[in-house]
Amino acid sequence: MEHFNELKATKIFGFAGEFDCQAMMFCFKTRFKTFEKNQVIVSQGDRLEEVVLVLKGSAIAQNIDSLGNISILNELNKGDVYGLEAAYAGQEFYKDSLIASEKSLVLYLNKHRLINPCQNRCRRHEMVIKNIVTMIAESHVKLLDKLTHMSKKTIRDKLLSYFHMVKEQANSPYFEIPFNKTELASYLAVDRSAMSTELSKMRDEGIIDYDKKQYRLIK
Amino acid sequence: MEHFNELKATKIFGFAGEFDCQAMMFCFKTRFKTFEKNQVIVSQGDRLEEVVLVLKGSAIAQNIDSLGNISILNELNKGDVYGLEAAYAGQEFYKDSLIASEKSLVLYLNKHRLINPCQNRCRRHEMVIKNIVTMIAESHVKLLDKLTHMSKKTIRDKLLSYFHMVKEQANSPYFEIPFNKTELASYLAVDRSAMSTELSKMRDEGIIDYDKKQYRLIK
DNA sequence: CCAAATTTGTTGTAAAAACAACACTATTTT
């Protein structure tokens, strides 16, 4: 079966064997599509008929306002699904765009088939729903974390809020973050150069230390 | 049955009759509790054993960092559930606190019973799960909206992003928002007085007009 | 209906952030 290895590696279909996968591909009226770097996968305003499962590569979700300002809202990696929450919330149009950040392979899943499980209510569907609940919940928690950091008033407090959380998760003052500096700035929605200045200050004051993506939160 | 009217009015149990409700109360090991204004319903760090359904009154979710700064993350009204996403995401402890903003009645639901449906897999449980998926998805969409506004760089852009969205939903340049000025400022995570100044400027410039919770977005 | 509490608008000042421009380093690509 085409791309079974990629499907096997996703959270949503990972539980299933090849036969089950094939059946679900049919059930969700799926189709594959590849995108080159910087190509638009979804445009904000598009009708939400299908959700997008990233199978290879990665993509970023961004919002462009009427003045042309771009906000990066999320990063999607292999196994992540775009549009899932919107679909289950009954949204009719996409509010944000999805752009391939490298050459990527995606699988489209029909929204209606996803929301209204097929007649032959099978073990498969039950598992998919269960996985979807978990995925949405996890993604919700991630968003809340991000909001918690962003709610802080200064760049320093935003950084510290984020670092503290990663430190807790790592259970060590030494930890690695999944962002480079530019990405970290856009994650926290602050100016990159201002953040860079703040990081330097904090290092000078002995609060943190860092190298590349490795950080250390002192005391 | 006690408080059936309130249960009937919630999204999670609204579909059910009194008999079904009674059965589910047993199944989810529920218990009622009332809180006075400003009483702590959940403290951040508490073990997440139960989720909280608000039946009467309202509450706010807030986060206090190590420096004592308070960020308001969410407002819960009748029918809203606190901790649902965290529970399904497998979180073990509450990350934020829940404070009653007026005299309130809440219903606790056992986390494990919620996540692992009881043996007698019945129509009731199916409905509850379906409602929960929708609730989590809707709450996720709300959070994304908030994130979109907060990602804007200036207070003015944050306000405009929010107003535009409400205007779209209302399908009219005249609309009402669910916040007073103080609440709006904390929703957007900006200083209230700075926001007040900005609102005045925008009114002077003829971009918006407002009175109490009524707003008008001109052009 | 009055007193108390809360909300709102305004001002000036201090602090912080965005912005722009640039040099330097690291990473990819060919």
Added chain:
DNA sequence: AAAATAGTGTTGTTTTTACAACAAATTTGG
């Protein structure tokens, strides 16, 4: 290995925000 691209740190300037303090308006509760 060279060239092109992407990422990083620094600086000075301008803009925006937070903060504090207060009076006026509004809402709430007895």
